[in-house]
Amino acid sequence: MEAFQGLIKGSLGSPAAIAGTLRETTPLLIAGIAVFFALRAGLFNIGVEGQLTVGACACAFVVLKIPGPFGIVLGTIAGMVAGGLWAMPAGLIKAYRGGHEVITTIMLNNVAGLFTLALVSGPMKDPTQEGTTTANIAESSHLPAVYDQNSLTISLALVFGLVGAIYLAGWFKRTVAGYEVRAVGANPTAAAVAGISAKNVIVRAMTTSGMIAGFAGAMQVLAFEHRFYGGFSPGYGFDALGVALLAGQSAFGLIPSSLLFGILAKGGTAIQIYGVPKGITTVILGVLIVVAAAIRYRKAKAVES
Amino acid sequence: MTGISKRFGAVQALDSVDLHVKAGAIHALVGENGAGKTTLMKILYGALHPDSGQLSVKGSSTEFRSSAQAIAAGVGMVSQHYGIIPELSCLQNLMLGAEDGPIIRSEEARQRAEELARSMGFRFDWNADASLLSPAAAQKLEILKLLWRKAEIMILDEPTAMLSPADGDALFHSLRKLTEDGATVILVTHRLPEVFDHCSQVTVLRGGKRVAEKAVFETSKNELAELIVGKALESNEVRNPELGSTRLQITRLQVFNDRGAEALKSINLEVKSGEIVGIAGVDGSGQRELVQSLVGTRPISQGTITFDDLPISSESPAMRIAAGLRLIPEDRHEDGVIEEWSLEENAALGLQRLFPFSKKGKIDIRRRAEEAAKIAQRFSTKHGGLAQPMSSLSGGNQQRFVAARALDIEPKLIVAFQPARGLDLAATAEVYRGIRDACSAGACALVVSFDLDELLENCDRVVAMNRGEVFEPPPNKELDRDAIGRLMVGAQ
Numbered sequence: 001m002e003a004f005q006g007l008i009k010g011s012l013g014s015p016a017a018i019a020g021t022l023r024e025t026t027p028l029l030i031a032g033i034a035v036f037f038a039l040r041a042g043l044f045n046i047g048v049e050g051q052l053t054v055g056a057c058a059c060a061f062v063v064l065k066i067p068g069p070f071g072i073v074l075g076t077i078a079g080m081v082a083g084g085l086w087a088m089p090a091g092l093i094k095a096y097r098g099g100h101e102v103i104t105t106i107m108l109n110n111v112a113g114l115f116t117l118a119l120v121s122g123p124m125k126d127p128t129q130e131g132t133t134t135a136n137i138a139e140s141s142h143l144p145a146v147y148d149q150n151s152l153t154i155s156l157a158l159v160f161g162l163v164g165a166i167y168l169a170g171w172f173k174r175t176v177a178g179y180e181v182r183a184v185g186a187n188p189t190a191a192a193v194a195g196i197s198a199k200n201v202i203v204r205a206m207t208t209s210g211m212i213a214g215f216a217g218a219m220q221v222l223a224f225e226h227r228f229y230g231g232f233s234p235g236y237g238f239d240a241l242g243v244a245l246l247a248g249q250s251a252f253g254l255i256p257s258s259l260l261f262g263i264l265a266k267g268g269t270a271i272q273i274y275g276v277p278k279g280i281t282t283v284i285l286g287v288l289i290v291v292a293a294a295i296r297y298r299k300a301k302a303v304e305s
Numbered sequence: 306m307t308g309i310s311k312r313f314g315a316v317q318a319l320d321s322v323d324l325h326v327k328a329g330a331i332h333a334l335v336g337e338n339g340a341g342k343t344t345l346m347k348i349l350y351g352a353l354h355p356d357s358g359q360l361s362v363k364g365s366s367t368e369f370r371s372s373a374q375a376i377a378a379g380v381g382m383v384s385q386h387y388g389i390i391p392e393l394s395c396l397q398n399l400m401l402g403a404e405d406g407p408i409i410r411s412e413e414a415r416q417r418a419e420e421l422a423r424s425m426g427f428r429f430d431w432n433a434d435a436s437l438l439s440p441a442a443a444q445k446l447e448i449l450k451l452l453w454r455k456a457e458i459m460i461l462d463e464p465t466a467m468l469s470p471a472d473g474d475a476l477f478h479s480l481r482k483l484t485e486d487g488a489t490v491i492l493v494t495h496r497l498p499e500v501f502d503h504c505s506q507v508t509v510l511r512g513g514k515r516v517a518e519k520a521v522f523e524t525s526k527n528e529l530a531e532l533i534v535g536k537a538l539e540s541n542e543v544r545n546p547e548l549g550s551t552r553l554q555i556t557r558l559q560v561f562n563d564r565g566a567e568a569l570k571s572i573n574l575e576v577k578s579g580e581i582v583g584i585a586g587v588d589g590s591g592q593r594e595l596v597q598s599l600v601g602t603r604p605i606s607q608g609t610i611t612f613d614d615l616p617i618s619s620e621s622p623a624m625r626i627a628a629g630l631r632l633i634p635e636d637r638h639e640d641g642v643i644e645e646w647s648l649e650e651n652a653a654l655g656l657q658r659l660f661p662f663s664k665k666g667k668i669d670i671r672r673r674a675e676e677a678a679k680i681a682q683r684f685s686t687k688h689g690g691l692a693q694p695m696s697s698l699s700g701g702n703q704q705r706f707v708a709a710r711a712l713d714i715e716p717k718l719i720v721a722f723q724p725a726r727g728l729d730l731a732a733t734a735e736v737y738r739g740i741r742d743a744c745s746a747g748a749c750a751l752v753v754s755f756d757l758d759e760l761l762e763n764c765d766r767v768v769a770m771n772r773g774e775v776f777e778p779p780p781n782k783e784l785d786r787d788a789i790g791r792l793m794v795g796a797q
Contacts, residue, residue: 174670176663183654186643192602193632193640194655195623 003276010270011263015152025262027236029161030216032243032254034209041205042185047105048213049237050112051083055214057116058082059221060228067138076218083214084207091206095199117230132230143222157219169251309358318344320513331490333500336510337729350382351375381456383447391436398435462493470790477503549578558608560594568594570773581750583760586770592753629717633724641707644696652677683709701727708736719750737763769793
């Protein structure tokens with residue numbers, strides 16, 4: 001009980017704690033959108049982690065060369081393009097050769113991690129520093145905060161994430177393209193009969209998912225980390241799988257679901273002073289996901305019978 | 306069977322139904338979907354227990370607690386969905402569940418199987434895999450399975466649904482032979498001609514009640530149809546006397562199936578404006594591949610398909626839909642609907658890019674709801690609200706919805722694969738009337754069915770498919786049952 005109070009206090013108890021929670025929430029939300037998008041098309045994009053990493057790396061590379069607002073825009077685009085290109089092969093292999101996207105994206109994750117590590121160990125390394133990291137980006141290249149008072153900071157990146165989730169919910173419901181993506185995810189043969197090219201949708205959905213993941217990486221660099229370094233993502237791409245699974249059928253669900261993950265991530269660090277291992281929050285998350293899946297399965301069964 | 310009642314939840318499936326079948330008779334049981342035929346038969350062979358009522362077999366009152374008891378008493382059923390396991394040999398299938406003791410003596414078993422088959426005039430390669438059996442042969446094996454179990458009362462549920470007329474006739478020939486030897490056959494069927502050609506007694510169920518039990522010679526087709534539906538059926542006799550110009554032209558079309566075998570051997574076919582062309586044939590004659598290549602989900606290797614002078618065979622499926630092609634698919638679960646989606650969302654499936662469902666890539670939710678309501682109403686789909694998932698509908702109601710959707714927005718070329726699948730007589734007539742109305746308004750239609758009578762009744766002309774080829778009956782015999790029946794099995 002004490003630990004639970006500590007968890008809440010550590011994540012929501014003070015403006016600084018809330019700021020920390022929101023900071024954790026932001027990449028989880030945007031990466032969650034990436035996973036969610038692919039999931040609607042019936043694709044399990046485990047590669048968000050790698051796409052996020054190359055996106056962050058590409059963004060840092062551009063922003064280090066071109067500072068200022070123009071650099072921010074260009075860096076964001078670079079991150080999205082890199083993430084998209086990183087995901088596209090998995091989509092192509094799935095569509096034209098039937099290779100399972102889970103396998104290909106996992107392998108691409110490893111390539112992404114090691115490739116970017118090589119870059120920051122060599123060409124992109126800041127020579128003045130010991131570790132495998134780039135130099136810090138210029139102050140003028142920082143993404144501005146929308147609110148910054150009493151040590152409560154809300155980054156523009158979070159706003160992008162919120163707007164993105166809300167927009168996506170409408171996009172899936174109200175556009176033909178969104179309808180067709182969902183049709184391929186729900187029943188590919190019926191979609192084909194309905195004149196929808198599943199191959200096309202799979203490649204585009206995978207690439208878009210990678211672009212969103214790359215966007216998440218770019219936001220990490222521009223809003224929070226201000227540099228790129230080896231081992232950049234502490235597993236946001238994997239936590240995002242949980243975020244998307246917990247979100248349910250609508251993209252709106254990504255918002256509370258990523259917030260919950262954010263609270264547990266931030267609070268988890270706080271409760272260590274009570275001698276409770278941080279891993280307990282992972283256990284809580286695991287239980288939540290299993291329960292959510294069980295509820296959905298029961299609903300599906302109820303509809304069938 | 307006397308006074309049989311059975312209730313499922315709120316539905317009274319059977320309401321004190323009597324059924325008296327004389328020994329040695331072929332007794333027909335007819336009725337609409339949901340009339341209670343299947344429930345009654347399940348009670349007879351022990352798969353269901355009646356809430357009340359008496360069952361007596363061969364004069365002694367009995368009660369079956371399981372189908373094993375029923376078969377022990379000599380009652381067996383050949384179901385609509387064949388109970389043949391394709392991986393086993395014919396002999397293994399024959400014996401399955403009725404082996405004499407724990408040790409199988411193959412040689413003795415084969416001899417007995419051979420004798421049984423010979424007595425019926427059947428021939429089987431007992432060691433061959435059952436997967437190689439044609440639908441007709443599988444049906445025969447099912448009957449032998451019952452004989453193997455010494456069944457004296459046999460229930461056959463729609464036995465000719467998958468058979469050519471010739472195979473169907475052969476089946477009835479062997480059934481008659483069985484009854485001469487003292488067996489009794491109960492035939493559940495939708496096809497009235499079978500009742501008149503082969504049965505001696507007929508029982509009509511409607512809404513869980515027995516509405517008539519008659520000797521066949523005392524009744525007529527019209528009377529029977531009226532008894533089944535409860536009202537006089539409107540006849541669909543209106544055919545289009547005037548046909549327009551050719552709209553669909555299939556030229557030398559060659560297509561391969563999934564296993565790489567030639568499924569369509571350079572076929573030619575044309576359909577004129579206002580015309581409904583029926584394609585008869587035994588299942589697996591190439592109908593499926595023809596429909597797929599029309600829709601665009603199967604690549605064609607040679608030949609062309611043109612519609613209104615537009616070579617649609619080189620267009621994407623989406624372009625073909627935009628050109629007016631509409632499909633009532635064979636397998637609605639797989640091809641026609643997305644089960645977990647609402648009826649409203651399913652209403653747009655295939656039509657999602659067309660006005661009024663969407664405009665410039667944006668879905669018009671309000672208009673879609675209106676169209677969905679229209680589609681559901683057209684063939685009176687029973688549903689619990691348009692926001693309910695498609696999976697909440699029964700198969701027949703899904704079929705009504707899917708058929709109505711295909712006719713909803715300016716169809717120009719209607720391709721229908723078994724459009725009446727799972728529908729009762731009244732709904733079947735309604736769907737064909739819908740297709741006819743569209744064709745009167747200038748569309749044309751290609752209808753595939755395994756039921757020749759259904760095609761003869763509703764099409765302007767019927768062609769036969771056999772082993773990947775299309776055979777057109779000679780002039781003035783476009784609707785001649787015998788001529789087409791011969792073409793279906795490859796006899797000229």
